[in-house]
Amino acid sequence: MQDLYIHNTLTGNKELFKSIDSESVTMYVCGPTVYGEPHLGHARPAITFDVLFRYLKHLGYKVRYVRNITDVGHLLNDADEGADKIGEKARALQLEPMEVAHFYTKKYHESMHKLNVENPSIEPIASGHIIEQIEMIKKILDNGFAYEVNGSVYFDVIKYNKTNNYGVLSRRKIEDLMDNSRVLDGQSDKKNAVDFALWKKASAEHIMRWPSPWGDGFPGWHLECSAMSCKYLGEEFDIHGGGMDLVFPHHEAEIAQCCAANKKPAAKYWMHNNMITIAGQKMGKSLGNFITLDEFFNGTHEKLDQAYHPMVIRFFLLQAHYRSTIDFSNAALQAAEKGLLRLFNGINVLNNLTSSSMSSVDISLLQSKCDDAMNDDLNTPIVLSHLFDAVKLINATYEGKHSLSHSDIQILKLLFDKYVIGVFGLYAIEKESTNSEFNNLMKLILEIRSNVKANKNWEMADQIRDGLNQLHIEIKDTKDGSTWNYKK
RNA sequence: GGUCGGAUGGCCGAGUGGCUAGGCAGUGGUCUGCAAAACCAUCUACACCGGUUCGAAUCCGGUUCCGACCUCCA
Structure with missing residues (x-):
């Protein structure tokens, strides 16, 4: 097995990846909250961790990859009176909350399929794991790290921090957090502003609700991932992934919950993809500057000059390292489109190349160069640069400026097949009519x-x-x- | 305000001390009846000011600007 190094947010360093079980890898990635159209931001973690999933399998690991669907409404704000997103949408559209969740789950799946994102091994749904979440709350209460007030249960961050480190992941100091947390005009039942909800009492109007030992309510913001990762991957697993915006508070809270319940911080390696920006600014729902994936595929957003094939989106994202921000623009996507065509044209030329008795160039290092880049925290842009070098060589061979032996051609074919098709999950854009x-x-x-x-x-x-x-x-x-x- | 990250050629985007990725665009060429496409070749860089060093985009200090998180977010 090759040595794979990945950046671990928990330590802030690039580390040699060693799975708990030498033959298999357990991985959990935060999926979407299904109350809106899937957008470009959803594509980044999906594709980043899809590539990791594919690569780990290529390395020979048996991988169990869990990516959740959140269909339980999280509160819009921290005040006790808040409404949840799915519930709001359902009310606005006069639908059952489950209709809303189901509609957007389907949309998400369709978009992921178009982007050639493989299905995870398990895709658990938050509302299907209320029992597990309630059980986890009980454990945290039993261990003394939570308290009940008026039918809600809160995580006692201050108490937890006395014996544990709340802030290990995001490197925050609890004193700073307390200084900066919003004051809620006495609306909250929380003992401290930094505490977060494990279970919230449902107000009379709140549509999404479940019975619990503390009355009718719904689970807190961060609990589902802890409960579901624990159920399917165990109290300790290898990799937990998600967007960088989830580091705090979501993943920090997950670690706290898991330590409070199980005395184990869940995952060994925490990986975070960076954000997509538009004109240098983060793309986000709250900023109203996001473009849905369907709009990209159909070219129907005012900011788009044209439609972009899902493979162009995928290739565009792979041209940047997953921990860098990537800036969207029509120029950048059009450049990606041409680059992708060039790559597949190279493969096409390779498949029709005539072999010579011997090679005039040395390609022996190409494979290891690609592997090295990939093993260096999934440096996909470097892998692509090596593949483009190979394309240049292939074209030059076609022009008669170089020669390649039969075995070298086979090596190149295997290399492109492995990376372009297998690990990167790209396929040629079919431009001809299907009619x-x-x-x-x-x-x-x-x-x-x-x-x-x-x-x-x-x-x-x-x-x-x-x-x-x-x-x-x-x-x-x-x-x-x-x-x-x-x-x- | 607190914490953290970034500033690379016309654009996107790699790169942690010398060998100066890659893609797109531009320019020149090959091919073509012409054109397009394709292919080949090639120019333009490391925010600013100091310092360390034989040598810095890369290390250190300072300055300016930008962004992220601190509130739901991928």
């Missing part, structure tokens, strides 16, 4: 034009080309005949 009648028609037109060209009737040939151009169909004359594409 076979139309394809046959186009074939006929191109045949006629090719006859016209053979007779050197350039005027007619150009007329056909220009006419098709007006219909947004682009003709390319190559050595081996003409092909067509839809124009963007």
Whole structure:
């Protein structure tokens, strides 16, 4: 097994990855709250950890990957009177909360499928694990790290911090947190502003509610991930992932809950992908500047010059390291689109390359260079740079400037297959129509034009080309005949 | 305000002390009836001011600017 190094937020360092069980890996990633359209921000963790999931399997691990769906409404704000997001949406649309959750879960799945994100091994749903969450609260209460007030249960952060470190993950000091926490005008039942809810009493109007030992209510903001990761991966597992915005308070609270209940901080390695920005500013629901994935796929947002294929989005994200912010723009996405086409064109050329008796270039280090980059905290942009170097070499070989032996060609094919298809999960953008009648028609037109060209009737040939151009169909004359594409 | 991160060529984006990724755009060329596409070649960098060093985009100090978290967020 190769040595894989990953950045661990818990220690702030790049560390050699060693799974608890030498043959398998357990991984939990925070999934979406399903009360809105999936957007570009959802694509980043999904793709980052999809690549990790695929890579770990490539390395030979058996991987159990859990990614949750949150369909329990979290409160809009910290005040006791708050409403939950799914409940609000349901009320606005006059639907059952479950209708809202189900609708957006389906949308999320459709978008993930288009992005070629593999299904996780288990995709648990928060509302299906109320019992587990209640049991966990009981444990935390029994261990003395929570208290009940008026039908709600709160985590006692101050008490917890006396024997544990609240702030291990986000490197915050509890004194700073207390200084900076909002004062809630006496609305809260909490002993301290830094405490957080494990169970909230449901007000009369609150639609999403479940019975509990403390009365009708709903689970707190951070509890579901602790309960579900524990249920499916155990009290200790290997990797916990999510967006950087979840480090505090969400993941910090998870660690506190798990330590309070099980005396174990859940995961060994905490990994966080960075945010996507638009014009340098974070894209987020609260900022109202997010673009949904459907809008990208269809080109229907005012900020978009064109539609972008899901593979372009995927490739665009892989061109940046997952821990860097990545700035969205049409120019950047169009550059990614062309780069992706170049990459697959290279694969196409490779598959049609004629082998020579021996190679004029040394490709022996290429594989290890890619592996090294990948093992260095999943440096996908570096892997891509090596693959583009290989594309250059492949094209030069096609032009006759280099030669490649049969075995070297096989090595290259395996390399591209492994990384581009297997680990990065990319596939070629199919630009031709799936309508076979139309394809046959186009074939006929191109045949006629090719006859016209053979007779050197350039005027007619150009007329056909220009006419098709007006219909947004682009003709390319190559050595081996003409092909067509839809124009963007 | 507190904590943390960033500033790389026209754009995106790697890179932690010398060998100066990669993609896109630009420019020149090959190919082509022409064009497009494709391919090849190639220019432009390391926010600012000091310091350490034989040598710094990379280390240290300071300055400016930007962002993230501290409230739901991927």
